[in-house]
Amino acid sequence: MNRSTGAALLLTAMGAFVVGSASALRADAAPDPADETVRLEKLEITDVPVEKQILPTSRPFESVFGTNDNIVDVPRNVTIISRQQLNDISISDVRDFSKLTSSSYTTTNFGAPANPSIRGQTADMFINGVRASMTSNGNGIPLDFNSVESVNIVKGPATAVQGASMYVGGFADLITKRPFFDGFKGTASYTIGSYGLNRWTLDVGGPVSKQTAYRISYSGEYSDGYWNDWYKRTQSLYGAAIWRPNDRYELFVNASAYYGDYTENWGINRVTQDLIDNLSYVTGINTNNGSAGSPSDPQNSVNVKGGGNEMAWGPAVTLNRHLRLIKPGNNSIARSFNFQAIQTDRATDVLMVKNTTFLSYVRRDTLSTYYYSEIIDPSFFAENRTELLFELPKVTVNTGLDLRYQRTKAYDDYFFEPVNVWDLTRDHGYIDVYNSTAFQSGGRGFSVPGWENRYAEPGLFNGDTNHSWSLTGGPFVQTTWRINPKFSLVAGGRYDFMHAHVQEPLLPPYPEASIDVAIPNANGSLIFKPTETSSVYFTYNYSENTSGAVGNGGGITGWNAAGTALDRQNFTQPSELYELGAKYSVLNNKVFFNVALFDQKRSAKSTSSTILNTYRYRGFEAEANFQPNKSFYATLSYSLIDATQSAPFQSDGGTPLLPSQGIYYGDGRVSGLPRHLINALATYTFENGFGLSGTLLVTSKINNNFAGTLVIPWQYSLDLSAFYALKKWDFRLTVLNATDEKNWAPPNAVYGNGSILALPGTELQFTVRYKF
Numbered sequence: 001m002n003r004s005t006g007a008a009l010l011l012t013a014m015g016a017f018v019v020g021s022a023s024a025l026r027a028d029a030a031p032d033p034a035d036e037t038v039r040l041e042k043l044e045i046t047d048v049p050v051e052k053q054i055l056p057t058s059r060p061f062e063s064v065f066g067t068n069d070n071i072v073d074v075p076r077n078v079t080i081i082s083r084q085q086l087n088d089i090s091i092s093d094v095r096d097f098s099k100l101t102s103s104s105y106t107t108t109n110f111g112a113p114a115n116p117s118i119r120g121q122t123a124d125m126f127i128n129g130v131r132a133s134m135t136s137n138g139n140g141i142p143l144d145f146n147s148v149e150s151v152n153i154v155k156g157p158a159t160a161v162q163g164a165s166m167y168v169g170g171f172a173d174l175i176t177k178r179p180f181f182d183g184f185k186g187t188a189s190y191t192i193g194s195y196g197l198n199r200w201t202l203d204v205g206g207p208v209s210k211q212t213a214y215r216i217s218y219s220g221e222y223s224d225g226y227w228n229d230w231y232k233r234t235q236s237l238y239g240a241a242i243w244r245p246n247d248r249y250e251l252f253v254n255a256s257a258y259y260g261d262y263t264e265n266w267g268i269n270r271v272t273q274d275l276i277d278n279l280s281y282v283t284g285i286n287t288n289n290g291s292a293g294s295p296s297d298p299q300n301s302v303n304v305k306g307g308g309n310e311m312a313w314g315p316a317v318t319l320n321r322h323l324r325l326i327k328p329g330n331n332s333i334a335r336s337f338n339f340q341a342i343q344t345d346r347a348t349d350v351l352m353v354k355n356t357t358f359l360s361y362v363r364r365d366t367l368s369t370y371y372y373s374e375i376i377d378p379s380f381f382a383e384n385r386t387e388l389l390f391e392l393p394k395v396t397v398n399t400g401l402d403l404r405y406q407r408t409k410a411y412d413d414y415f416f417e418p419v420n421v422w423d424l425t426r427d428h429g430y431i432d433v434y435n436s437t438a439f440q441s442g443g444r445g446f447s448v449p450g451w452e453n454r455y456a457e458p459g460l461f462n463g464d465t466n467h468s469w470s471l472t473g474g475p476f477v478q479t480t481w482r483i484n485p486k487f488s489l490v491a492g493g494r495y496d497f498m499h500a501h502v503q504e505p506l507l508p509p510y511p512e513a514s515i516d517v518a519i520p521n522a523n524g525s526l527i528f529k530p531t532e533t534s535s536v537y538f539t540y541n542y543s544e545n546t547s548g549a550v551g552n553g554g555g556i557t558g559w560n561a562a563g564t565a566l567d568r569q570n571f572t573q574p575s576e577l578y579e580l581g582a583k584y585s586v587l588n589n590k591v592f593f594n595v596a597l598f599d600q601k602r603s604a605k606s607t608s609s610t611i612l613n614t615y616r617y618r619g620f621e622a623e624a625n626f627q628p629n630k631s632f633y634a635t636l637s638y639s640l641i642d643a644t645q646s647a648p649f650q651s652d653g654g655t656p657l658l659p660s661q662g663i664y665y666g667d668g669r670v671s672g673l674p675r676h677l678i679n680a681l682a683t684y685t686f687e688n689g690f691g692l693s694g695t696l697l698v699t700s701k702i703n704n705n706f707a708g709t710l711v712i713p714w715q716y717s718l719d720l721s722a723f724y725a726l727k728k729w730d731f732r733l734t735v736l737n738a739t740d741e742k743n744w745a746p747p748n749a750v751y752g753n754g755s756i757l758a759l760p761g762t763e764l765q766f767t768v769r770y771k772f
Contacts, residue, residue: 111265121169418654705752
């Protein structure tokens with residue numbers, strides 16, 4: 001038995017033993033079916049069906065402290081996004097969260113953002129309250145929404161229950177679909193749209209018995225896109241089952257499998273302000289080795305160097321926005337599998353035992369010959385968390401033990417990455433460093449074992465390639481003390497005891513190193529309730545966090561400068577948050593709004609760099625939700641973020657900078673982040689089933705690079721849709737970017753001089769859904 005399999009079985013067995021033992025103490029009768037209806041009725045606040053409710057006070061909420069809380073009493077800024085809202089904005093990836101919540105603006109992340117950004121930082125991803133994986137910089141497999149019923153977005157670091165990670169700006173908790181106990185039902189949908197969009201879904205489920213129910217959801221996509229040579233081919237399968245043998249015990253099991261064949265999206269290179277303002281692109285090719293190229297090699301790719309390229313710049317031309325930096329045939333392949341088992345047992349009237357086991361397997365590879373290579377072969381993650389939840393008249397306590405295991409094999413190569421040497425107006429078939437003499441004679445790094453013609457740099461050089469595993473045990477306690485009807489105290493603490501082992505897999509003599517660290521996470525809050533449906537709170541959170549690998553592969557590196565041991569500082573990066581907020585539910589729970597001020601300071605590595613930077617994020621957030629009846633709802637959000645960082649690492653794209661570009665090595669504003677963000681969503685449904693919906697997103701100026709010499713101006717996007725709902729059929733026509741704005745999106749901060757993404761113009765989508 002290998003170490004990965006052994007760890008997974010150990011975690012699963014422990015979970016089954018803890019909860020199963022508690023359940024075995026009784027043999028209670030099966031619940032009356034009416035109990036199911038009572039549970040749902042408690043969520044009804046108006047005549048609005050549960051699945052269409054968007055007010056956060058209408059839904060059970062456990063994402064912050066692991067306890068079933070009233071969101072008014074949770075001392076964090078939280079956004080709850082319903083399935084209705086996800087449908088109304090035609091969500092496609094995590095960047096669309098910007099349309100629904102404050103302080104969420106995600107950079108392009110090479111066209112494959114797996115994690116959103118919250119408060120200017122890459123955010124964690126959770127599934128039903130448990131961390132989905134331990135990645136590095138948010139790049140990875142595009143988020144699969146096939147399994148998702150709703151999303152809870154929490155601003156600020158994870159609490160003592162979940163434990164900290166390298167992502168401390170916030171987290172998105174994906175609440176997955178649950179089986180139906182009230183009869184067999186299902187939906188089938190198909191979406192067709194501009195530029196070859198094709199998506200389809202089949203979602204069915206129902207009871208097997210009074211105690212057991214199931215649900216199965218399948219989705220697929222076979223789409224081309226707005227950009228040349230862009231495509232996405234995916235298959236996703238999700239299954240879930242619930243078993244309730246008595247009225248105290250429940251087992252919820254879910255699993256998902258995903259396959260994706262898609263392309264990265266670097267966007268446009270050679271970024272200038274004239275390109276941003278006027279779509280004016282600087283042409284020209286390298287003249288290395290005294291050669292100006294030939295008709296048989298229009299990019300002069302044979303003479304391309306990793307750095308120090310000599311350029312013969314040509315005239316500026318108006319660029320086609322559909323162009324991007326890619327060679328036809330470059331792609332990414334991803335496979336993933338998740339399994340989760342959640343057991344809850346009401347042991348006594350005051351004690352509930354909850355155990356969650358989560359397993360994740362990821363295998364993926366990317367090759368872009370401009371040049372970037374990444375191979376995850378594979379990554380395995382397992383977590384088992386046992387919680388003892390005590391519910392006393394004035395005190396709620398959630399305490400327990402969290403165990404994690406991660407094993408990763410990752411190979412990355414981005415040192416020979418001369419992105420600005422390529423001319424997008426010339427033949428893209430020659431955007432290929434494999435033609436380069438300099439690449440083949442030493443620039444390509446080391447051969448990746450088991451992967452023909454694929455290369456990577458050693459982790460001792462790039463801080464990313466690694467064979468690593470870690471085992472973590474974290475005891476925790478999170479408490480709420482309701483002092484009186486007006487005041488409550490919330491406090492929590494956790495220590496993660498982590499053992500990490502890293503091996504350099506490419507560079508002889510293949511050194512190995514291990515480290516043991518204790519990682520603290522503590523929070524405290526004071527809550528004042530002026531009324532039963534309002535609160536004012538102050539929160540403090542301190543944590544130390546691992547900084548992981550520096551690229552996209554995940555896993556652990558953290559070598560010291562000599563390459564002889566792991567640097568403890570890489571595993572104990574501090575984060576400190578102060579947050580002051582207020583929440584109000586008014587007009588008989590028809591309106592909910594909240595505001596928050598925050599100040600956070602942290603240290604972390606920037607993308608593709610082993611250098612630790614200091615970051616400071618200060619901001620204001622405001623959100624409002626209004627749903628007076630089943631016909632109408634509206635949401636509105638605003639955020640202001642002032643974000644700065646210490647001297648950054650940057651890339652010049654392997655090419656001498658254009659006059660308008662600049663490298664800035666001093667302290668400055670975080671790039672790729674608007675200072676102001678505004679979003680609004682409104683939907684109205686007439687009695688006859690016809691309805692209209694609109695979404696507005698406005699962002700202020702965004703620095704595309706650290707120097708602030710490349711600036712994306714204020715911009716907005718307006719999406720409109722019309723729909724018609726019958727008893728069995730739904731029809732929806734959506735117009736994305738209805739006013740055809742020529743908008744831009746910034747890249748990861750390091751590459752601001754060499755990358756910017758032209759966002760799509762007006763796109764049409766038509767969806768038909770059948771319910772049975």
